[in-house]
Amino acid sequence: MALLEIRRLAVDFTGPRRVRAVDGVDLDIGREECVAIVGESGSGKSQLLLACVGLLAANGRAQGSVRFEGRELLGAGDPAAAVRGGGIGFVFQDAGGSLTPHLRIGDQLAEAAVAVRGASWQSARADAVRMLERVQLPAAAQQCARYPHELSGGMRQRVAIALALMPRPQLLFADEPTTALDVTVQADVVALLAALCRDLGMALVLVTHDLGVVASLAARIAVMYAGRIVELADAERFLRQPRHPYGAGLLASVPTLAAAAGPMATIAGAPPAPGTAFAGCRFEPRCGRAEARCRVEDPALVAGDGGLVACHFPLDAGPQP
């Protein structure tokens, strides 16, 4: 049994018009596995994570099934509350937003251990220092007495990671954890997350629009487009030979030093507006490989060549290693 099992998950938002942000996603996360979910803004990747832990906005509704260690997290009465900030930790893009501005760093971290694990304040404070050391914050003991505004963005993100780790989660959701950070710091935070997963035996789901961030970290990569997973594959296979034209486009558009001179690769057009109705493939209007069939027939996510792909005309799998 996988640690987290997502089945036919759909997320709808009501309002002036109904918007389906996530449309029938199946995904398993194994123990100690690191999975990356990549896609452009509005592809539904953040809403997918928020739905799993019951943090959708008030006008959002999740359908389907999400099981964590066999326990259903969706349904009436907010069953996800039992794992939120406990078995499942969450790191957001804006680290400052997950820290309380008027509490000292050490107290905030300790509070998490006291509230979730029932630790004593004394042991929780000692734990907080150890966790700050673990996320490589210099002078961890002194930092405990400081307030969030006294730290730089990179330091705040490390504190937010430490905060999410205080209850010793088995699964960490990280939503664009490096987007607000400098490139040099980004690489450090990615390396830190990889080290933490290894050392703590924790599974990680990393959501990002930047494949460069996850290339070195994830074991599997799920590509989302317009609310659906369109490709799911081992990271090495995907990076070597993506099969969905959208996955290939995302990969090509990561700026790299090897391809630095000359024009940058792009994906033509823009993602569909929220609430768009689809007949055929959702990527068809932007796809260079689209044919008549793509306009009328919605491709299913089917297995092939060490992964899943939802495309009538996938790119060649290439030579097998």
Add this chain to the structure above:
Amino acid sequence: MSALLELRGVTVRYRLHGARQAPLTAVDDVSFGLDAGEMLGLVGESGCGKSTLGRAILRLVPLASGEIHWDGDRVDALGAGAFRRLRSELQYVFQDPNACLDPRMTIAQSVAEPLRALMPALDARQRTQRVLQLLSEAGLQAEFGARYPHQLSGGQLQRAVIARALVPDPRFVVFDEPVSALDVSVQGQIVNLLAGIRRGRGLAGLFISHNLAVVASLCERVMVMFRGRIVETATSAALIAAPLHPYTRALLDAVPSLDPGERARALRRRVLPVADGTPVSAAGCAYALRCPLAVSRCRTERPAPVPAGAGREVACHRAAEWPAGLPAGAPS
């Protein structure tokens, strides 16, 4: 040939809260020249002073010392009226396009607004025509003119902001992280758009970014900035192939690689502790505290930018020890 834009010893200081604190030197003795039609890159981490430098050129922040020369005029010494006439030649594009457009105005109204002020002779029909022409130059179809900012995606908004910056036919534009807030898939569209506009108009500019790979695709020459100082200037190709400053090497190492073969190396990457914000002694090298190659001289004596080959400068005491550049994966 003298440069179109020339900065000499430009220094900008910010007074901090609390009277007893020393002012923060955001831009520290920066000198460079820029030729007509040249797009110069400026890279560095946040807080290093790159935006302040861009703003100083447009007089959006006052100089503590130094001179800025633009096409024969000394920008920093001009009177308000004289500078106002010059102002239409110099434009600025900010990082967050959302914050640059009035949410209650349509895109066409936002683009037309500076047109009213700068070209009052145009009648309504000519103005509409000019707006459509600018939107099309920025890659937006006419229909987008009637829409409001919230109806556009991030990439479309940035196109609208670029169209508006082009209203007075500027000769120089500061692009301050124009793609950092955008999806990776859209970043390339905007960078390629800027490359096209630059070619078409012979536009000069300063392109600010924290991503060297993005800068290199647009600019022939790049300056690397650290804590207010320019530590290295070189062509993009030379900078990537053979960085001379240890900080440039660190920036290059931070650009993610997509090569599956390099995954193992990246995972083993040492996690560097964050810089602890210790103030830098004005006497030493700004990078000395983080530099694994620093020697005692680096902490006491400030390295001046010295020529290192054609069109190249580096401010590092030890740069002469590695004339072929610092190799990847070297301690940096």
